[in-house]
Amino acid sequence: MVAIQVKGLRFTYPKQTEETIKSIDFSVEQGSIFGLLGPSGAGKSTTQKILTKLITDYQGEITFLGKDLRSYKKDFYEVVGVGFEMPIHFNKLTALENLKYFAALYKKNIDYIELLKKVGLYEARNQEVGTFSKGMKVRLNFVRALLNDPDVLFLDEPTNGLDPKNAKVMKDLILEYQKQGKTIIITTHLMGDVEQLCDQVVFMTKGKLSEMATPRELKIKYGKKEVKVEYDGHGVTSFQTFPLLGLGQNHEFIQLLQEQQVETIHSGETSLEEIFIKVTGETKYE
Amino acid sequence: MNSFLHLLKGEVLRLVRYKIIFFGILVSLIWVVLIYFLDAQTAKGFMPFLAMLDAGMMSVILLGATFFLEKQEGSIKTLLVSPVSLVQVLAAKVGSAIISAMISVVMVLGSGFVFHGIQTNFLLVFLYVFVIVLSHTAIGYVITLRSKDFMSMMMKFAGLSLLLMIPSFLYLLGVIEEQLNWLLLLSPMYAAQYLIQSIHSSADLLLIVGSTLYLALLGTFLYGKVVYPRFKEFAIGG
Numbered sequence: 060m061v062a063i064q065v066k067g068l069r070f071t072y073p074k075q076t077e078e079t080i081k082s083i084d085f086s087v088e089q090g091s092i093f094g095l096l097g098p099s100g101a102g103k104s105t106t107q108k109i110l111t112k113l114i115t116d117y118q119g120e121i122t123f124l125g126k127d128l129r130s131y132k133k134d135f136y137e138v139v140g141v142g143f144e145m146p147i148h149f150n151k152l153t154a155l156e157n158l159k160y161f162a163a164l165y166k167k168n169i170d171y172i173e174l175l176k177k178v179g180l181y182e183a184r185n186q187e188v189g190t191f192s193k194g195m196k197v198r199l200n201f202v203r204a205l206l207n208d209p210d211v212l213f214l215d216e217p218t219n220g221l222d223p224k225n226a227k228v229m230k231d232l233i234l235e236y237q238k239q240g241k242t243i244i245i246t247t248h249l250m251g252d253v254e255q256l257c258d259q260v261v262f263m264t265k266g267k268l269s270e271m272a273t274p275r276e277l278k279i280k281y282g283k284k285e286v287k288v289e290y291d292g293h294g295v296t297s298f299q300t301f302p303l304l305g306l307g308q309n310h311e312f313i314q315l316l317q318e319q320q321v322e323t324i325h326s327g328e329t330s331l332e333e334i335f336i337k338v339t340g341e342t343k344y345e
Numbered sequence: 346m347n348s349f350l351h352l353l354k355g356e357v358l359r360l361v362r363y364k365i366i367f368f369g370i371l372v373s374l375i376w377v378v379l380i381y382f383l384d385a386q387t388a389k390g391f392m393p394f395l396a397m398l399d400a401g402m403m404s405v406i407l408l409g410a411t412f413f414l415e416k417q418e419g420s421i422k423t424l425l426v427s428p429v430s431l432v433q434v435l436a437a438k439v440g441s442a443i444i445s446a447m448i449s450v451v452m453v454l455g456s457g458f459v460f461h462g463i464q465t466n467f468l469l470v471f472l473y474v475f476v477i478v479l480s481h482t483a484i485g486y487v488i489t490l491r492s493k494d495f496m497s498m499m500m501k502f503a504g505l506s507l508l509l510m511i512p513s514f515l516y517l518l519g520v521i522e523e524q525l526n527w528l529l530l531l532s533p534m535y536a537a538q539y540l541i542q543s544i545h546s547s548a549d550l551l552l553i554v555g556s557t558l559y560l561a562l563l564g565t566f567l568y569g570k571v572v573y574p575r576f577k578e579f580a581i582g583g
């Protein structure tokens with residue numbers, strides 16, 4: 060089932076002449092993790108603001124859980140969770156005071172104490188948020204986004220500003236949340252996030268979208284279709300590359316395997332980063 | 346309603362935590378000292394002006410400071426993705442402004458009673474403070490939504506205040522023709538002062554009712570037509 064269907068979405072900020080979102084189409088399957096990937100300034104956060112009804116004067120059609128997004132009132136936020144990339148808490152209130160305050164606005168709550176423990180903020184719960192580091196604020200934003208146990212969760216750059224350990228914790232929690240049947244939409248400029256999390260991904264550049272695909276499909280489609288064999292050629296490491304197509308019948312390849320001391324074999328792994336450059340025609344990423 | 350009360354409680358808690366309310370009380374304390382040193386007659390003439398400063402001007406300054414602080418923190422965004430309506434959010438902000446204005450006005454008018462035995466009907470005061478705060482915070486938001494930061498908002502407000510306070514000064518100087526009084530009441534600041542003053546001194550009932558309705562309608566109109574439609578976009582925008 061489709062959770063979100065976007066058709067011909069366009070948006071221009073007031074006082075701006077150029078469209079920030081230039082007629083994009085995509086759909087998000089229920090229960091999937093959908094990635095909106097692109098360099099900064101591409102329009103990812105703007106798209107998220109539109110999908111979460113913070114921006115309402117867009118053009119185009121957005122269907123959210125079977126109904127026109129525009130028809131939703133404040134109850135929309137009972138089933139939606141929004142994670143922002145910027146800090147969003149009251150600095151002079153403690154983490155726990157902030158969470159309690161927002162939690163009371165919902166009909167349904169998760170066990171946020173438990174989640175505070177999982178993201179490693181439990182010890183800091185009675186500390187004013189103003190004293191938090193950037194990474195702590197990012198993690199608190201995540202807890203805040205999950206407060207109402209949302210069916211559809213939006214996360215804007217959820218791992219940005221986190222050290223590798225905490226980024227890993229965050230990604231595991233996102234995957235765990237998906238297992239409960241939730242739909243998650245992630246915007247990110249980090250290839251790693253997409254590779255490890257997303258079922259579907261689109262590239263966004265300058266307000267436009269590439270085709271939608273799975274990270275794996277992209278790699279198969281755009282990846283180099285060859286293997287590279289490194290072997291010991293009289294004391295120095297030499298290498299040869301062979302096309303993947305008909306590799307089993309490739310005599311040179313088989314001969315090499317039989318006659319040389321093979322050190323490594325790699326299939327051509329194109330990183331998503333290289334694919335991004337190919338797909339979008341951008342010469343440089345970031 | 347439940348959400349509104351919860352939002353209001355949060356607004357008041359933040360007034361305290363961000364020490365915004367103490368700033369208001371500090372200013373009122375200065376007025377209290379002033380009233381102590383004035384003789385009864387002068388105090389009676391001056392108190393409505395001071396109460397207008399508190400309920401009218403101070404609430405705009407506190408509102409501007411709070412708004413830009415919350416915008417900078419991003420905390421306003423979190424509220425806007427919660428299951429509360431913008432009407433509830435704005436109502437809670439007006440509610441907390443009324444509470445802090447009442448504290449200041451009660452300090453001013455209360456000290457008039459303590460030092461000079463000037464009696465006050467606080468039920469009427471509450472009604473007047475309600476419409477004064479409603480209209481003045483509406484004006485405050487209209488200015489805020491056109492300013493990039495607190496400083497530029499304050500500059501615009503200072504300019505507007507000078508203009509709107511001309512009637513109050515004219516009144517203090519006693520150079521108003523009786524027949525022209527209603528014209529001066531078009532200045533919300535003067536209307537505010539007139540209402541508070543009507544509690545202690547004789548005043549025209551028609552002008553009292555007119556001023557009350559005028560402030561109530563002005564506030565409702567500005568909130569409905571200017572603040573409400575633009576608030577969300579401005580609060581989340583860059």
Ligand SMILES: Nc1ncnc2c1ncn2[C@@H]1O[C@H](COP(=O)(O)OP(=O)(O)O)[C@@H](O)[C@H]1O
Binds near residue numbers: 079100105583
């Ligand atoms: N409030 C705003 N007003 C005008 N332009 C904006 C605003 N917010 C973002 N933009 C512009 O829109 C473009 C897309 O921004 P954004 O959606 O934040 O990109 P991303 O999240 O992909 O980094 C950028 O060029 C940015 O400068």
Ligand SMILES: [Mg+2]
Binds near residue numbers: 103105
């Ligand atoms: Mg962004």
